[in-house]
Amino acid sequence: MDKQKKVITNRVAFLDKKVPFYASFVGILGLLILWEIISRIGIVSPLFLPAPSEIIVTGWQMLVSGEIYGNLTASLYRIVIGYAIGSVLGIIFGLILGFFKLADAVGTPIVYSIYPIPKIALLPLFILWLGIGELSKVTIIALGVFFPVVINTFSGVKSVDPMLVKAAVTFGSNRVNVIRKVILPGSLPMIFAGLKLAAGTSLLLLVSAEMIAAQEGIGSMVLHYGNLMITSKLMVGVLILSLLGLTFNRGLKWLENRLIPWKE
Amino acid sequence: MSIVIENVGKTFIDPKKNEVTALENINFSINEEEFVVLVGPSGCGKSTLLNIVGGLLSPTSGSVYFEGITEKNPNLGIVFQEIALFPWRTVFQNVIYGLEEKGLPKKKQIEIGNYYIDMVGLSDFKDAYPKQLSGGMKQRAGIARALAVEPDLLLMDEPFSALDAQTRTLMQEELLTIWNRTKLNTLYVTHNIQEAVYLADRVIVLSRHPGKIKRIISIDLPKTGRNDEEYREKSSRYADEIWQLIRHDAEEALKE
Ligand SMILES: Nc1ncnc2c1ncn2[C@@H]1O[C@H](COP(=O)(O)OP(=O)(O)O)[C@@H](O)[C@H]1O
Numbered sequence: 123m124d125k126q127k128k129v130i131t132n133r134v135a136f137l138d139k140k141v142p143f144y145a146s147f148v149g150i151l152g153l154l155i156l157w158e159i160i161s162r163i164g165i166v167s168p169l170f171l172p173a174p175s176e177i178i179v180t181g182w183q184m185l186v187s188g189e190i191y192g193n194l195t196a197s198l199y200r201i202v203i204g205y206a207i208g209s210v211l212g213i214i215f216g217l218i219l220g221f222f223k224l225a226d227a228v229g230t231p232i233v234y235s236i237y238p239i240p241k242i243a244l245l246p247l248f249i250l251w252l253g254i255g256e257l258s259k260v261t262i263i264a265l266g267v268f269f270p271v272v273i274n275t276f277s278g279v280k281s282v283d284p285m286l287v288k289a290a291v292t293f294g295s296n297r298v299n300v301i302r303k304v305i306l307p308g309s310l311p312m313i314f315a316g317l318k319l320a321a322g323t324s325l326l327l328l329v330s331a332e333m334i335a336a337q338e339g340i341g342s343m344v345l346h347y348g349n350l351m352i353t354s355k356l357m358v359g360v361l362i363l364s365l366l367g368l369t370f371n372r373g374l375k376w377l378e379n380r381l382i383p384w385k386e
Numbered sequence: 387m388s389i390v391i392e393n394v395g396k397t398f399i400d401p402k403k404n405e406v407t408a409l410e411n412i413n414f415s416i417n418e419e420e421f422v423v424l425v426g427p428s429g430c431g432k433s434t435l436l437n438i439v440g441g442l443l444s445p446t447s448g449s450v451y452f453e454g455i456t457e458k459n460p461n462l463g464i465v466f467q468e469i470a471l472f473p474w475r476t477v478f479q480n481v482i483y484g485l486e487e488k489g490l491p492k493k494k495q496i497e498i499g500n501y502y503i504d505m506v507g508l509s510d511f512k513d514a515y516p517k518q519l520s521g522g523m524k525q526r527a528g529i530a531r532a533l534a535v536e537p538d539l540l541l542m543d544e545p546f547s548a549l550d551a552q553t554r555t556l557m558q559e560e561l562l563t564i565w566n567r568t569k570l571n572t573l574y575v576t577h578n579i580q581e582a583v584y585l586a587d588r589v590i591v592l593s594r595h596p597g598k599i600k601r602i603i604s605i606d607l608p609k610t611g612r613n614d615e616e617y618r619e620k621s622s623r624y625a626d627e628i629w630q631l632i633r634h635d636a637e638e639a640l641k642e
């Protein structure tokens with residue numbers, strides 16, 4: 123009999139094929155170069171789409187003149203305070219709603235009926251109540267942050283393995299320690315999911331509120347230069363916002379890795 | 387000191403609003419330095435009974451109490467079937483959980499924690515998180531956590547059922563070694579007959595639907611070396627006796 127050899131090869135090798143690390147940079151770089159070329163050869167007027175190099179130069183000038191500094195600090199002030207208030211209250215209320223049955227029965231329907239309202243629609247009301255100043259803008263950001271955080275914290279509490287609560291009680295925990303040592307750490311992964319979601323929301327609300335009612339801030343700056351059709355300065359504003367979002371996400375990720383080293 | 391389980395019964399209401407009698411008329415006691423094993427087919431109410439004894443479930447009737455105890459509150463240690471280690475705590479932090487809650491001074495916590503971690507052979511993994519441990523190591527950490535509170539009653543619910551056969555055999559041996567050092571009053575739940583005969587001073591055989599005590603069998607074998615040649619035959623006679631008692635119920639359980 124003829125002995126024929128058929129080697130069996132790994133037919134799922136494509137599943138663990140490695141992609142070189144620089145692939146993601148190449149994508150962004152390629153896009154920027156393409157953009158630069160399109161602007162340079164004048165396919166699109168710089169009024170509509172200024173070249174990346176021009177945006178950078180404009181940005182540098184605005185940085186030196188202090189224009190960015192003033193607007194950025196105004197925006198940072200609003201978003202940091204609004205985000206902090208909204209997330210702290212969201213976590214506290216989420217824990218309470220999740221842990222106490224009565225609070226759940228009373229509070230959860232209220233939360234879910236306010237949650238779907240697009241928060242920016244409430245800005246005129248807040249301006250009426252709180253004035254056109256900082257308070258109404260901070261409040262709307264806090265409110266926008268509060269809801270995703272409260273809802274995620276709530277489901278985080280619900281997702282804590284009841285066995286762990288039983289274990290804690292068995293080994294002597296009272297109710298406060300059950301919340302502190304089991305419910306809180308157990309819901310942290312979900313809380314962070316909420317915080318990340320809220321980061322996007324807060325940025326959106328910041329810009330919208332500033333476009334509607336502010337003299338200072340990145341949002342009003344973008345709108346201002348849009349009205350004046352100074353596109354390169356407008357784009358600098360957009361660039362700052364995207365960097366802000368990026369930093370925000372990175373910061374949260376860093377915090378998450380620090381606080382949840384035990385996560386799978 | 388002994389623990390008395392008196393006329394305990396438990397009825398659940400299932401989702402279709404039917405009453406399910408999980409336990410009926412359970413009477414027995416766990417004596418000083420006694421290792422009692424509860425054995426029965428799955429669904430016979432072993433976990434339910436263990437949870438009632440552990441104060442994690444109220445009985446529908448009857449009661450559980452400690453007799454001849456001088457201090458105020460008896461101390462319980464439970465090793466859970468689901469292990470239930472806190473994922474956000476390292477092995478060491480898990481083991482000292484009960485000591486922390488008792489308010490022991492830090493130095494004492496470290497001393498006792500290290501002692502029991504060493505006893506279960508996890509010294510090299512003190513600072514590891516549960517996710518970094520194998521199944522057997524997790525369960526050892528769970529055992530150390532329960533031992534560390536030096537409980538008046540140790541409860542164990544099928545602690546080795548999720549382990550592979552070889553690991554399980556080793557863990558059973560280790561458990562006996564540890565038990566011989568601590569001599570804790572123990573209630574151990576398993577569906578594994580060989581395990582019951584290997585570990586128990588007394589085996590309590592439960593029937594199913596409703597969960598009732600079928601028979602209580604004293605295992606008249608030395609506590610160590612039950613796997614040795616000379617005791618093989620006697621062990622397997624005990625195992626056979628238990629199997630005859632629960633065979634029918636186990637077959638019924640299979641049909642569900
Ligand atoms: N919370 C519950 N609600 C309704 N029925 C339950 C509940 N817990 C257990 N049971 C029923 O009680 C019986 C005994 O369950 P369990 O104690 O878990 O058995 P075992 O641990 O011996 O496998 C089973 O028929 C189970 O379906």
Ligand SMILES: [Mg+2]
Nearest residue numbers: 432433467544
């Ligand atoms: Mg069970």
